Amino acid sequence: MTIERRGGNSVGAIIKACRLMTRMNQATPGARQSDVLYYKMLEGYYRRLLQAHDDGKLIAAHTDFFPVELVYAMDIVPMHTEVTTWMMTLFTGENEDILSASAELGLASEICTPHRGLAGAFVTGAIPRPDIMLWSNLVCDNTAKSGELIMDVTGSDGFFLDHPFKQSDEEVKYLVEGLGDMVSFLEQRSGNRMDWDRMSEIVERMDRQIELIREINELRKAVPTPFSPLGFMQLLTVDYLCPGQPEAIEYLEALRDELVAAVKDGRGTVSRERFRLMSFFLPPMHMLGFLDRIAEEFGAVSVNEPFFTFWGEGRLDPSKPLESVAQKSYMIPEMRMFGPLDERAIDSIVDCAGQYRIDGAIFWANVGCRHTCATIKLFKDVLEDIDVPMLTVDCDVVDPTVASEEEVRDKLEQFFELLEDR
Amino acid sequence: MHLLGIDVGSLTTKAVVLGDGGVLSYSITESGDESEQSATAAMGQALRSAGLGIGDDTYAVTTGAGGKAVSFSRQHKSVNTCLARGIFHLFPEVRTVIDMGAESSGVLKLNARGRLTDWESQDKCASGTGIFLQQMSKLMRMSLEEMSELSFEAKARAEVSNTCAVFAESEVISHVHRKPPTPTADLVAGIYASMVSRVMVMCKLIGIEREVAVVGGVALNKGLINIVEQELGFKVMVPEVPQIVAALGAGIIARENVEKESEG
Numbered sequence: 001m002t003i004e005r006r007g008g009n010s011v012g013a014i015i016k017a018c019r020l021m022t023r024m025n026q027a028t029p030g031a032r033q034s035d036v037l038y039y040k041m042l043e044g045y046y047r048r049l050l051q052a053h054d055d056g057k058l059i060a061a062h063t064d065f066f067p068v069e070l071v072y073a074m075d076i077v078p079m080h081t082e083v084t085t086w087m088m089t090l091f092t093g094e095n096e097d098i099l100s101a102s103a104e105l106g107l108a109s110e111i112c113t114p115h116r117g118l119a120g121a122f123v124t125g126a127i128p129r130p131d132i133m134l135w136s137n138l139v140c141d142n143t144a145k146s147g148e149l150i151m152d153v154t155g156s157d158g159f160f161l162d163h164p165f166k167q168s169d170e171e172v173k174y175l176v177e178g179l180g181d182m183v184s185f186l187e188q189r190s191g192n193r194m195d196w197d198r199m200s201e202i203v204e205r206m207d208r209q210i211e212l213i214r215e216i217n218e219l220r221k222a223v224p225t226p227f228s229p230l231g232f233m234q235l236l237t238v239d240y241l242c243p244g245q246p247e248a249i250e251y252l253e254a255l256r257d258e259l260v261a262a263v264k265d266g267r268g269t270v271s272r273e274r275f276r277l278m279s280f281f282l283p284p285m286h287m288l289g290f291l292d293r294i295a296e297e298f299g300a301v302s303v304n305e306p307f308f309t310f311w312g313e314g315r316l317d318p319s320k321p322l323e324s325v326a327q328k329s330y331m332i333p334e335m336r337m338f339g340p341l342d343e344r345a346i347d348s349i350v351d352c353a354g355q356y357r358i359d360g361a362i363f364w365a366n367v368g369c370r371h372t373c374a375t376i377k378l379f380k381d382v383l384e385d386i387d388v389p390m391l392t393v394d395c396d397v398v399d400p401t402v403a404s405e406e407e408v409r410d411k412l413e414q415f416f417e418l419l420e421d422r
Numbered sequence: 423m424h425l426l427g428i429d430v431g432s433l434t435t436k437a438v439v440l441g442d443g444g445v446l447s448y449s450i451t452e453s454g455d456e457s458e459q460s461a462t463a464a465m466g467q468a469l470r471s472a473g474l475g476i477g478d479d480t481y482a483v484t485t486g487a488g489g490k491a492v493s494f495s496r497q498h499k500s501v502n503t504c505l506a507r508g509i510f511h512l513f514p515e516v517r518t519v520i521d522m523g524a525e526s527s528g529v530l531k532l533n534a535r536g537r538l539t540d541w542e543s544q545d546k547c548a549s550g551t552g553i554f555l556q557q558m559s560k561l562m563r564m565s566l567e568e569m570s571e572l573s574f575e576a577k578a579r580a581e582v583s584n585t586c587a588v589f590a591e592s593e594v595i596s597h598v599h600r601k602p603p604t605p606t607a608d609l610v611a612g613i614y615a616s617m618v619s620r621v622m623v624m625c626k627l628i629g630i631e632r633e634v635a636v637v638g639g640v641a642l643n644k645g646l647i648n649i650v651e652q653e654l655g656f657k658v659m660v661p662e663v664p665q666i667v668a669a670l671g672a673g674i675i676a677r678e679n680v681e682k683e684s685e686g
Contacts, residue, residue: 377627389540414500414541421503421537 010126017091018043034255052077061130073199082114089285112142112368113398133158139338202244207316212252219259224268229295274299278361307337361390391415427673430488433524436669437464447471457488483676508671510536517631522640524552542624550620573645580612
């Protein structure tokens with residue numbers, strides 16, 4: 001397949017946007033230090049990606065929830081495929097161009113947009129070509145197929161990690177063996193040896209990272225809630241891009257401290273908190289600013305996301321790095337929805353609704369995500385049983401043509417009226 | 423003070439004037455390009471019908487697609503909130519409302535206090551809406567009333583796609599031209615069934631709780647209501663003027679607001 005390079009490098013644009021956000025936050029009185037650290041973290045991530053080849057490092061593109069800790073430990077530069085598509089949507093506005101390029105590749109409009117968008121981004125040369133593609137069947141069928149496509153489009157090598165659906169001892173052992181195979185593949189491909197001491201440090205920090213998110217979740221129970229209306233997007237991104245990295249810990253510790261202070265002072269994140277919301281899945285990236293304004297206007301804040309910010313039980317053991325990485329893959333909040341959706345996961349929705357004093361839930365139904373959309377009715381019924389209404393908003397995380405701001409606003413207004421009327 | 427509810431819809435604008443005893447008058451006028459003008463015209467007509475002066479003090483709550491653009495509106499409320507209020511005023515026993523309007527359709531659930539608790543709607547496709555019905559009426563070269571009457575003579579329902587208005591039109595044409603042609607009554611019943619099946623999907627999603635009311639302009643069509651009842655397996659309630667329920671609800675909210683304000 002010929003790669004037609006038409007565009008400029010979008011990573012540079014993402015870096016500039018992050019730097020601008022950092023400066024804006026630094027210049028804004030009362031802005032959170034954690035926001036400054038967050039955008040610095042993003043800037044650093046994409047700067048390393050931009051400079052990787054100049055620095056003589058390999059770039060490993062990888063799909064969602066791939067155990068990127070191993071990549072970091074081997075001094076290979078990771079590139080999260082889905083998040084990079086989000087960032088392009090959020091910061092460069094090139095989403096329509098890359099989706100159009102993916103259509104030229106023959107990718108159907110029903111395919112998950114972050115995946116086909118990324119393929120389009122590679123075709124247009126908007127992002128650097130990876131040397132290695134790493135992907136797995138964690139968590140969905142789009143992810144499972146995406147690696148082959150990107151290898152085809154970019155001509156890179158690749159490794160597929162077969163992630164077992166369930167978590168029996170035998171399956172975990174199989175996964176650990178697969179991780180070992182991946183390390184061998186990366187060693188062979190990069191010429192770098194796995195630094196196990198560094199890997200243990202990363203696992204130790206990852207354990208700390210999960211603990212910090214748990215602390216933050218506890219603080220979000222406060223009324224009014226201290227965390228930003230869509231702040232959970234930052235919590236996701238930190239884990240997706242920088243698991244077990246010092247900058248992730250620095251950001252989370254700063255955030256935790258800010259939230260502790262806000263809770264102590266009884267300060268909420270919006271002027272007048274009226275609706276405490278539970279969120280399922282992802283709102284459109286191109287609407288984040290709009291949704292922030294809606295949150296302030298209506299006093300509506302997402303205080304809980306059972307399958308995005310709630311980690312499963314357990315701790316990671318730095319002395320057993322591969323086993324810990326395997327265990328983490330089953331503790332990931334999203335895995336509890338995308339994986340075997342058992343009674344515990346369903347019960348956690350009910351528990352969270354009570355503990356977080358939820359008034360209503362919003363399901364961001366991304367039309368290209370068959371896995372999540374399949375849970376809409378199930379979650380709605382569970383919440384209905386405890387008298388919590390759920391709004392389903394048809395949308396797409398990357399594609400702006402699926403739902404307009406006007407449509408989304410109408411639905412949200414209607415939903416807030418419903419909540420107010422109860 | 424005159425209390426008004428105004429529903430600025432895509433095809434028609436409805437205004438309801440409320441008095442102490444209930445509805446004093448209503449109007450249904452064609453919507454123009456400007457929502458403000460449409461609302462003003464509908465309000466004027468409804469006030470005149472009630473024998474009230476246009477210049478008098480009014481308190482209007484608006485709803486509908488163009489309701490936000492009305493400058494004299496004291497408050498804008500969503501159609502579903504207004505439908506819930508309106509239907510509860512007319513039929514307090516109703517718990518499910520099927521709304522079949524000109525350009526959209528939806529299903530609402532109400533609680534025992536007449537408050538909206540859930541809804542499903544579709545506005546991305548003409549299938550199941552009044553515009554679809556008008557299109558079919560033109561295609562069949564029959565008035566809506568003639569279609570309705572004829573549907574009661576159907577022996578069967580012709581198969582008509584329920585997924586796309588454009589494809590449904592092609593299907594209807596092929597029914598007309600096949601040899602022997604599909605009986606017209608069966609074809610009309612099939613058209614209605616295709617519209618109803620669209621709505622039934624939403625009913626299943628939201629869950630049907632009796633009693634059920636059907637509102638919106640399409641509810642004027644007795645033949646279609648007959649199919650709805652066949653699908654549900656029981657009788658539904660249809661207001662005398664099903665197009666004005668949202669405007670009525672908006673009027674009721676206007677009255678509530680004024681009462682709250684007077685209570686301080």
